[in-house]
Structures are given as structure tokens and as C-alpha cells.
Amino acid sequence: MQTTHDPLRAARVAIRTGRFRDAAAALAELPPDTRQAPEWYLLSAMAAWRLGDFSASRQQAFEARARFRAVGDADGEMRAVNVAAAGVFGLGALAEAEDGFSRALQLAQQQGDGLMVARCANNLGNIALYLSQHEAALSFYRRARTGFAQLGFEHGVAETWINTAITYRDRRRYEDALRAADRALDAAERAGSARLLAEAQANRGAAMAGLGDPKLGQIHLERSLTIARSERDRLAEADVLRLLGTAALAVGARAEAVRRGEESLAVARETHHPWAIAESQHDLARAYRAVGRDADAASAFAAAEAAYRTLGATARADAAHREAAGS
């Protein structure tokens, strides 16, 4: 068999299959000359982002961008800009991340790269959602979905429907959220992705609970939790545990809500994902208040507020502040 030696292959495969620690280890072991390659920096940035080291991710992505640009690789430059923006996003600088994703979107449009256009639009949608700009978020997701669908990229289609469902849920438009989650589930099945199936199920469960059918909602959320755990997707697990806590609180199962909320926060902390941590703290604060643990509630509300402010999510920070003041 005729193959060329590709020292970065192991790291690339590890990243593609979600083994980010393996990727980082493989990249660290490569000889110095390989570690000068722009793709080495790009892969390092991707691995670092997934491992929660957003600062290193951002730094390496910027380096990758400069090196891709130096060799005239516009495709690589665009990918590096996108990862750099993701790093900035993780650090909580939403405005800077928005600029980065917008720049990547522009580069992708110039190159006619529909897939990257869709990805950037999806990321911009996430930023809009974090900023509580719901209509803008829905618009970005709609645009991203059109792009993904056009390319037959069902993973992307499923992700945009999941994000759309989250956005509607955030607005308490549960019927719309359920409809979006239904679409997400169909797309996730077509994509054959267990991770996306779990997320779609979780969103269906949360929407059903919101529509006043907590029993069915809980069944979906439990199924989703099983999938997330079997896939070792800690971020999804944290999210589902948080939603289970919310559903429990809605039916008056307060102790259960606290238990799920604490579990969620513990898992979220393991992922180092600042948004997941902030969301878990916020919902846990509500559960603490419901059982009368006012000091714990105040502390959790304050932590959530601080985390939202660091992320630049002012509207959510203000909401957490108002809720804390109401205790």
C-alpha cells in the first residue's frame, strides 16, 4: 500500500474521535521540526480548547493563523481564525469572539466554503444566545441550518435544531422548542450520532416538562442521561443533570432538584466549561432556595452572576442578580 508518512495523523484522528488528551499527548511528543508546522499549532489549539485551556488555545490558534497566512494557506487561516474565536469565546470575551467568528465567516464566504460559513453562523448564534439576543440567535441558526442542509451535513443540521430548541426554551416558547427538538432528533438519527441524539432527547424532555408533562419529560431526560454517560460526554451529562433538576423542581421534588443540581455542577466543573458552570450554579441556586437553604442559594446566585458577567452575558447576570435579591 502506498502511503506517505504523516506525523500529525495520530493527533488528527484523536481530535476527530474526541480523544483530546491523547491528541495533546501525541502533539507534545512530536519532533521539534514538526512542531513548527501551522497545522501542529492548529491541532494543539483545538485540543487545548476541548480540554478547557482556552488561553493556550487562543494563543496557539493565533500562531497557527500567522503561520498559515505566511504560507498562503487561506483554508488553514480561516480554520485558525475560527478556533481562535472559539478560544476567546471560552475565555468569556463574547465581543471579541463575535468579531473572530465574523471574520472567519467573511473568509469562508470569500472562499465559497459553505460548511465553514454554516459553522461560523452557528457559533455566532451561540454568542447571540448567550447575550440573550434570541431573535438574532434564531436567525443565525436558520442560516447555518440552510448551509448544513445544502451540504447534506446532518450533524450540523441537528446541532442547529438543538440550539434552536434551547433558544425557544430560554424564551419559554415550549411548543416551538418541542418542534425544534423533534427536528433535531430526526436529524441526529440520520447523522447516526449518539451525542446529538442525547442532546435532542434532552431538549425534547425539557420542552415536554415545560409544557406540563413532567413525567414524559423525565423519561426523555433519563434516556438522554444514559446516552451521555455511555458516550462519556461530560458536557452533555452536566446539561442533562441540570435539566433533570429543573424538571424535578417544577413538580415539587425539591430534594431531588438539589441532588441533581449539585451533581450537574460537579460534572460541569470537571469540563471547565464556564457557561455550563454558570448555568448549573444558576439552577442550583433556585433549588437551594426552594428547600430553604438561603445562604447556599445566595452564594450560588452570586457565583452564577459573576460567571455570567465574566462571559459578557449581562442580561443573564442581571437576571441572577434580581433573583438573588428576591430571596
Added chain:
Amino acid sequence: MSDITPTLGVVAFSASFSTIWNDIAEELGVGVERFEPDDELPGRAVALIVAAGGEEERALDALPAWSARVGAPLLFVGARASHRFAIEALRRGAADYFALPDDLDLLRRMLAARIETARGRTSKEAQPVTDPFRELLGTSPALQETIATASRVLAHGGVTLLIGGETGTGKELLARALHDGGPRAGEPFVAVNCAAIPEQLLESELFGHERGAFTDAHRAKPGLFEEADGGTLFLDEIGHLPLSLQGKLLRALDDRKVRRVGGTQSRGVDVRIVAATHVDLAAAVRERRFREDLFYRLNVVPLVLPPLRDRGDDVLLLAEAFASQLAARYSLPVPRITPAVRDVLKRHNWPGNVRELQHAVERALLLSEPGTLDPASLAPASGKSASRATADGPIPFPATLTTIQHAAAQAALDRNAGNKSAAARQLGVSRARLQRLLDRKEGDDADDA
């Protein structure tokens, strides 16, 4: 029945990965036909693998000519994991791009799926073309009449269509079928719900905006018309389109051009409009809420999807289909539709239509003993939907108090599977009072609370 064994075509530009095709074919139970780039390529194969490892540029050049005459999807297999390269391959006619060895499993899975599909097709020799309306299940005359009309316009990709029908009857499904089965298949299908977008944002969403067009327009953005160029724009709930935008939509339909908000230039777009509404647009025209000229421009071919309550035994057919699909989704045994379940299904009027039925079946499936559908588990979803019906179901909105009270009584009865005592308890009224509410007709005195 045809006994054609599916084959895998391989056209090799290099010797890279040359040993794996036989293994894959053997594993999937198909034959392999090998070709050189200059050979006459096969007209029929499950897929044609363009094995390009190391010779990507040369293989890329050959793609456009082949994509037009090879009657099988071209799967481009290279060694370069370049994102941009993959896009280029797709643009030149490849159905997909795989960078080996990383994507080997992905390729294997895709081939397995295609072979399964091909086997299904060869076992149905009399069905050369897949029915685009296959997802609109039902044998009722009301539905079949609509599908027959839709079939007649299928080939006319430029005709504007207006689909009427209550919420949940499958309007988007029909629009999607018309797109997928028509000449615009493969081009974008963009769906937007006009009622879901705030009025002040809808213009920018549909037509796009230029940078600085308004306070938050930090950068230019194409609208959905531009996104749908070449394909179909599905405008759901068109009756909610504000009057101020109706004129702009009419101009876009007539001129085939759109102008972004804040823009000075028009852009040509080739978009087929399929609009849908659950309200009576003709009445909206009479009440001057909808422009008459736009109504007639959209209503070139009207299609109406009947409500589930008017589709006779389709409710049973659909329930069985959903039960079977959902049981597979949740790895549960397929439940039997018992006479008691049939009774509940037939008795309820399904104001939320097919979508409500699907959720009711799912609910019952998940809450019942495996392999069964508990009629009582169907009921809560039914009851909940009846309250939804006040706004968008068969109850007109605004409705009289009599109508609403009658609907509430009927909903409670449905929710309790016809048990009047239980329904009365739930509503906090006597059984006799419940009966009066159920017996009421429009025009009766409602003020007896």
C-alpha cells in the same frame, strides 16, 4: 423480481489503498468492478469510488464530466484531509469526500447504507422512482385528492403554491415533498415561519440587510431569499406577514429580484415560493388584512391538507405507523393497537392533528407496559391539546364563551377517556352541569356560571 447483485465500482488513479476494496466488498456482500480513468464507466453501480490517493488534482479534473453521465454517486477517496479540498470535490460533482485512512469506517458505513438502499430498490422492481409523497401517510379520499393535485404540479418547479390546512396537518411535509420530487431537488429548501419572527425583524430576515442599515446591523447579511436561490422558500403562516411587507414580497415574486434593507441595488433570485396558512386568507382579503393582489399571486395552485378528524381511518393507519417507528426508536416491542386504543383514537377529534397524534402515541408507548399502548396514557396529551385548540384548532378565535366552555368540557371528557364523572370532578362541576356544557350549542346563554 430482479436478481441483480449490487456492485461497487472503483476507478483507480493511484495504487494507494488498492488492497482494501475487495475486503470491503466482501464484508458487505457485493462485487467489485475496477476501471481505469480512461475506461467506459458503468451506468449502474451502488457507488463509484474515485480512488485518488496521491493523484487528487487529476481525479478532481475528471469529476465534472463523470458526474453528468455516471448513474451512481461518486465517492471521492483521497489522502488529503483538507477541508477546502473536500468542498471542491463536492462542488465538482462528488457525492462525498473521504480522506483515508482516517475516514475508512465512515466510508464503510456509507457504502453499507447505500447497498442496503440498493437492495431495497431491486426488490421493488416496479418502483423506479421513489414516491415523494411517501411520508404523507393515509388512504382517505380527502388526503389522496390533495396528493393527486400536488402530483400534477410536481414537475413545474416555477409554480407558486399555497398550502392551506390546520396546524399539524403536514403543510411543511407537503412543501418539502414538492421540492424533493421536483426539478429543484438538490437546491436549498429554506423554511421560515412568518408568525415566529417579530414584525420589525422579518423584512431583514427575508430580504437581508446591508451594513449600517439599522442600529444593530454591524455587518451585511443575506436574506432568506438569497439563501434559497435556485431552490424553494417555504413561507409558513403567510397570513401573519405584515401588510407593509406584503407589497415587497409581491414585487419580489413579480420581478424575481430582492433588495436588502438599506441597500441600493437589487439582486436577482430564482426562488420558488410555497406559502402556507392555517387561516382563511380569502377572508383576510375581505377584511383588508391581506393584499388581494398578493393572494391571487400566491394562490396559483391551492392545495388544502384536510384535518385528521376528516380523514376517517387514517388516524388508525398513522397511529400504527407511529407506534412501529417509535418502538424502533426506543428499542421497544411494537405495541398492538387494541380495540380500546382504536376507540380512543377514533373518538378524539385531534385538534393538533397528525403532530398531536404522534406525540400521543409516543407518550402512550413510553408510559405503558412494553408491547402495549395503555388507552389512558393516550388521554392526557389529548386533553392538553384541546386547550391549544382554542387558539389555532377548530375553534374559531376569538370564540364565544359558549364555544370555549363546550371545548373545555369536551377536552376534560377526552382526557378522562369518556368518563363523565371523572371529567366533572376535574372541572369542579357537577355531572349534570358537565352534560349541559356538552349539550350547549352556539347561541345558547352562556352566562350561568
